[in-house]
Amino acid sequence: MPLLEGRGLTKLFGRLVAVDHVDLAIEHGEIVGLIGPNGAGKTTLVNLITGMEAATDGRLTFDGHPLIGLAPPAIVRLGLARTFQIAQPLRNMTVRQNVAVPALFRAGHVAGVGAALREADEVLASVGLGPKRDFPARALTTPDLRRLELAKALALRPRLMLLDEVMAGLTPTEVDAEMAMLRQVNARGIAIMVIEHVLRAVMGLSHRVVVLHHGRKIAEGTPAHVTADPEVIRAYLGTTARASP
Amino acid sequence: MSAAAQIALQNAINGLLIGGTYATVAVGFSLVWGILNVINIAHGALVMLGAYVTYWLFTLYHIDPLLSLPLTGALLFALGYPLQRIVINQVVRASFFITFLLTFGLELLITNLALAAWTADIRSVTTSYSGWSVALGPIALPVVRIVSLLIALLTAAALQLVMTRTRLGGAIRATASDQEAARLMGIPIAHVYALTFAIAAATAGIAGSLISLSFPIFPAMGAGYTLIAFVTCVLGGLGSVPGALLGGLLLGLLQTYAASWLGPNFDNIIAFSVLILVLLVRPAGLLGRAQRFRG
Amino acid sequence: MPRVTARGLGGPAGAILAAAALAAALLLPSVAGTYYIRVVTGIFMFGMLASGWNIVGGYTGYPDFGAAAFIGIGAYTTGILMSRVHLPFAAALPAGGILSIAAAVAMGSVLLRLRGHYFAVATLGFMIVLQQLASNLDVTGGGSGMNLPPVRSFTTFYYWMLAGLVVAVAVGFVLPRSRVGYAIAAIRENQDAAQVLGISPLPYKVLAYATSAFFFGIGGGIYAYWFTFIDPPTVFNIDFTIQAVVMTIFGGPGTAFGPLAGAVILKSLDVVLTNISIFLHNVFFGALVCLLVIFAPRGLAEIFQARGGLIEAIRTEVRENRI
Numbered sequence: 001m002p003l004l005e006g007r008g009l010t011k012l013f014g015r016l017v018a019v020d021h022v023d024l025a026i027e028h029g030e031i032v033g034l035i036g037p038n039g040a041g042k043t044t045l046v047n048l049i050t051g052m053e054a055a056t057d058g059r060l061t062f063d064g065h066p067l068i069g070l071a072p073p074a075i076v077r078l079g080l081a082r083t084f085q086i087a088q089p090l091r092n093m094t095v096r097q098n099v100a101v102p103a104l105f106r107a108g109h110v111a112g113v114g115a116a117l118r119e120a121d122e123v124l125a126s127v128g129l130g131p132k133r134d135f136p137a138r139a140l141t142t143p144d145l146r147r148l149e150l151a152k153a154l155a156l157r158p159r160l161m162l163l164d165e166v167m168a169g170l171t172p173t174e175v176d177a178e179m180a181m182l183r184q185v186n187a188r189g190i191a192i193m194v195i196e197h198v199l200r201a202v203m204g205l206s207h208r209v210v211v212l213h214h215g216r217k218i219a220e221g222t223p224a225h226v227t228a229d230p231e232v233i234r235a236y237l238g239t240t241a242r243a244s245p
Numbered sequence: 246m247s248a249a250a251q252i253a254l255q256n257a258i259n260g261l262l263i264g265g266t267y268a269t270v271a272v273g274f275s276l277v278w279g280i281l282n283v284i285n286i287a288h289g290a291l292v293m294l295g296a297y298v299t300y301w302l303f304t305l306y307h308i309d310p311l312l313s314l315p316l317t318g319a320l321l322f323a324l325g326y327p328l329q330r331i332v333i334n335q336v337v338r339a340s341f342f343i344t345f346l347l348t349f350g351l352e353l354l355i356t357n358l359a360l361a362a363w364t365a366d367i368r369s370v371t372t373s374y375s376g377w378s379v380a381l382g383p384i385a386l387p388v389v390r391i392v393s394l395l396i397a398l399l400t401a402a403a404l405q406l407v408m409t410r411t412r413l414g415g416a417i418r419a420t421a422s423d424q425e426a427a428r429l430m431g432i433p434i435a436h437v438y439a440l441t442f443a444i445a446a447a448t449a450g451i452a453g454s455l456i457s458l459s460f461p462i463f464p465a466m467g468a469g470y471t472l473i474a475f476v477t478c479v480l481g482g483l484g485s486v487p488g489a490l491l492g493g494l495l496l497g498l499l500q501t502y503a504a505s506w507l508g509p510n511f512d513n514i515i516a517f518s519v520l521i522l523v524l525l526v527r528p529a530g531l532l533g534r535a536q537r538f539r540g
Numbered sequence: 541m542p543r544v545t546a547r548g549l550g551g552p553a554g555a556i557l558a559a560a561a562l563a564a565a566l567l568l569p570s571v572a573g574t575y576y577i578r579v580v581t582g583i584f585m586f587g588m589l590a591s592g593w594n595i596v597g598g599y600t601g602y603p604d605f606g607a608a609a610f611i612g613i614g615a616y617t618t619g620i621l622m623s624r625v626h627l628p629f630a631a632a633l634p635a636g637g638i639l640s641i642a643a644a645v646a647m648g649s650v651l652l653r654l655r656g657h658y659f660a661v662a663t664l665g666f667m668i669v670l671q672q673l674a675s676n677l678d679v680t681g682g683g684s685g686m687n688l689p690p691v692r693s694f695t696t697f698y699y700w701m702l703a704g705l706v707v708a709v710a711v712g713f714v715l716p717r718s719r720v721g722y723a724i725a726a727i728r729e730n731q732d733a734a735q736v737l738g739i740s741p742l743p744y745k746v747l748a749y750a751t752s753a754f755f756f757g758i759g760g761g762i763y764a765y766w767f768t769f770i771d772p773p774t775v776f777n778i779d780f781t782i783q784a785v786v787m788t789i790f791g792g793p794g795t796a797f798g799p800l801a802g803a804v805i806l807k808s809l810d811v812v813l814t815n816i817s818i819f820l821h822n823v824f825f826g827a828l829v830c831l832l833v834i835f836a837p838r839g840l841a842e843i844f845q846a847r848g849g850l851i852e853a854i855r856t857e858v859r860e861n862r863i
Binding site: 278332341345347350435469472508514521524525 | 603651653654662665669671672673675782819828833837861
C-alpha cells in the first residue's frame with residue numbers, strides 16, 4: 001500500500017479549477033518530484049494534502065488513515081510534514097525554540113522543554129544551523145530561513161515531507177548542498193515530495209516525477225521519461241520549441 | 246387592521262426610523278475601518294461631541310438643531326483632520342492592537358475632558374417640534390425621527406457620491422486598495438487618510454446632532470454608540486456606505502422587535518448576540534468583502 | 541510584540557530581589573498606616589490583573605478587552621454566595637474564580653475562533669451584555685446593586701490580593717518556559733505555522749483565556765468584599781481592563797514581571813494625580829495611553845533593553861508604525 005494515496009483530488013475556487021481530479025501515490029521511502037508551470041496547482045495540491053484547504057472532491061489516505069476532513073495539526077501528527085514556499089518562522093522566538101516546538105507537539109513528542117531544546121540542537125547541527133541557534137528567527141537570511149523550515153519539518157519525525165520550492169533562489173553550489181542534504185534525509189527512510197522549478201534538482205533527486213498543468217496531471221514517470229514527454233514540453237515551452245538536453 | 250398587525254407595523258416603522266440614525270452613526274466608523282484599517286474606539290466619543298455641540302448651540306444661542314447640523318459636521322471635520330494627521334497617522338501601519346489601544350486612549354481623553362468640562366448631568370435638546378408626530382392611519386410617526394431618517398439617507402447618499410464620483414473619493418479608494426501603489430501615483434497618503442477620518446468625524450457629528458433630538462446627552466454616552474457602529478459594520482460589511490445603511494436599518498429593526506418582546510433593557514444583549522451570530526456565520530457581513538478572520 | 545524568552549531580572553540576583561520584595565510586602569501592614577495599606581492593596585490588585593491579562597493578551601496575542609466581565613462574575617458570585625447563601629469568604633472567593641473559568645471556557649470556545657479586531661470587540665460586547673444582564677436580574681440586586689457583609693480588619697484584603705498577585709506572577713513566569721507556553725507562543729507568532737507543527741490552537745487559547753479570567757474573577761471577588769457594595773457599572777467596568785492593558789504594555793508584555801512593574805509605577809502615579817485632581821487622573825491616563833502607544837508600543841522594558849539607546853529605539857518604533 002502506498003504511504004500517501006490520493007484519488008480524484010479536486011479543488012474549485014468558485015469557477016476556477018485549481019486542482020482537477022488528480023490521482024497521486026507516494027510510496028514509502030520514495031522521492032517524488034512535483035513540477036509544472038506557474039499556476040499549475042502544485043501548492044494548492046499540497047494545501048489539500050496537508051488539510052489547509054478543503055478538497056472539493058476526492059479521496060486521500062495516509063498510511064491507511066483517511067485525511068479528508070482532518071485539521072492540519074491532526075494530519076501533521078500522523079507523520080506528514082510540510083515546508084512553506086515563503087518561510088513561516090516563529091519570528092520572535094529563537095532558532096532553537098522554533099525547532100523545539102515541533103519536537104514538543106508531534107505524535108510521540110519529547111517529555112519536556114529541556115529535552116526538546118536538546119533535540120533541537122541536534123537537528124540544527126544536522127542542517128548546518130548550529131551556530132545560529134540562539135538568534136531570533138527574524139534575524140535569519142533567506143537561505144537560513146529555508147534551512148530552519150527544513151529543521152522544523154525534520155523535528156516532526158515525519159514519514160513524508162512535502163517541500164515547497166526549497167531550491168528557489170539558491171546558487172548552483174547551494175542547490176548541490178541542498179540535494180545532498182535531502183538525499184541524507186531520504187536515506188533515513190523519510191519519503192519526500194519536492195515541488196520545484198529548479199529542474200536540475202528535481203530530476204537529480206526524484207525517483208519519479210509528476211507533472212501538473214492547469215490543475216491536471218499530464219505526465220508521470222521517471223525523470224528521463226517525463227522530460228522527453230511532448231505534452232510536458234508543450235506545457236512548459238509552448239508548441240514550437242523543443243527541450244534542450 | 247388587527248392590533249397585532251398594528252403593533253408589528255409600528256415596530257417596523259420605529260425600527261427603520263432608529264435604524265437610519267444607527268446608519269449615520271456607523272457609516273463613518275465603517276469608512277475608517279475599511280479604508281484606514283483602524284477600529285476607532287473613540288468614534289462614539291465623537292458622536293457625543295456632536296451631541297454636545299448641538300446642545301450648546303441650542304442652549305446658548307438658540308440655534309435650532311436641524312439648522313446647526315451642518316455647522317456641527319464642519320466643527321467635527323475640523324477636529325478630525327488634525328486628530329488623524331498628527332496623532333493617529335503615527336501608528337497607522339502598526340498592528341491593529343496598537344491602533345485599537347490608541348483610539349482607546351483618545352476615547353478616555355475625550356470622554357473625561359467632556360466629563361470635567363460639562364459634568365455627568367444628563368442634558369437634552371427639546372425643541373418646539375420635539376413631541377410632534379404624524380399619523381399614518383393607526384401608526385404614529387414622530388416627526389423628529391422621520392427627519393432623522395431623511396437626513397441619514399441624505400448623508401449616506403452624499404457620502405456615496407463623494408466616494409464614487411469625486412477625485413477625492415477615487416484617491417481614498419485607491420489608497421485603501423494598495424497604499425504603496427497609491428503613493429507611487431503621487432497621492433498624498435497622510436493627507437488622504439486625514440481627510441477620510443475628518444469626513445468620518447463629520448458624519449459622527451451629524452449623527453450626534455440627530456441623536457440629541459431624541460436621546461439623553463451625557464459624556465459617557467459614546468461607548469454604546471461605538472458598539473452599535475461595530476455591530477452595524479459587522480452586519481453590513483466594512484468600508485461600504487450601502488452596507489452601513491443596510492446594517493443600520495437591520496439592527497434598528499432587530500432591536501425594536503426584541504425590545505417589544507423582551508423589554509427595553511435588553512438592547513445591548515440583542516446587539517451583542519447578533520454580533521456573535523453574524524461573526525460566526527458570515528464574517529464578511531451581508532455586503533462586505535470577505536476577509537480571513539477565522540482562528 | 542513580546543518574546544518568548546521572558547527575560548526578567550537575571551538568575552540569582554533576580555530571585556533574591558523577588559524574595560526581598562515579598563518579605564517587605566508581608567511586613568508592610570505592621571508598620572504602615574491604613575491609607576498606605578489601601579494604596580498597596582490597590583497596587584497588588586492591578587498587578588494581579590495585569591499579570592493575568594498578559595497571559596491571554598501578551599503571551600497568546602489575543603487582546604481581551606472584555607476582561608472586566610470576569611471581575612463582575614467573580615464579584616457577584618462572591619457577593620451572592622456570601623450575602624444570600626451565607627458562605628464564608630474563603631469558600632465564596634474560589635467559587636467566583638471557578639465560575640469565571642467556566643464562563644471563559646464557554647465563551648472562549650466560541651470567541652477565540654475569531655481573530656484580531658473581531659475578538660477584541662466581541663469580548664468587549666460580552667462585558668457590556670453581562671453588565672446589562674446584572675442590571676436586570678433580581679438575584680444580583682438589579683440596578684441597585686448588592687451589599688456584602690462588612691469586615692473589621694482591613695489587612696484581610698491586603699493579604700488576599702498579595703496571594704493572588706504572587707500566584708499570577710508565578711504563572712506568568714512558569715508558563716512561557718513550559719510546553720503549554722511554547723504552544724501559546726507559537727500560536728501568537730504564527731497560528732498557521734503552529735498548526736503545521738502539530739498544535740491545535742483552540743484548546744491552548746481557551747486555556748490562556750480561562751487562566752486570565754480566573755485572576756480577574758478572583759480580583760473581582762476580593763474587590764467586592766473589600767468595597768462591601770457592588771453594582772453593575774462599577775464591576776462590569778472597562779476601566780479595570782484598560783488599566784490592566786496599559787500597565788502590561790508599559791511594563792512590557794513579553795515578560796513575567798513587566799506587568800507588575802507597570803502596575804506599581806502607574807498606580808503610584810495615579811494616586812499622586814488623584815490627590816491633585818480627581819477629575820484629571822483619567823484624562824492623564826488617556827493621554828498616557830496615547831503617548832505610550834505612539835512612542836513605546838513594545839513596552840518600556842523592551843525599549844530599555846534595546847541597543848543604541850533610548851532615543852534611537854523610540855525613533856525606530858515610530859518610523860516603523862507611522863505612515
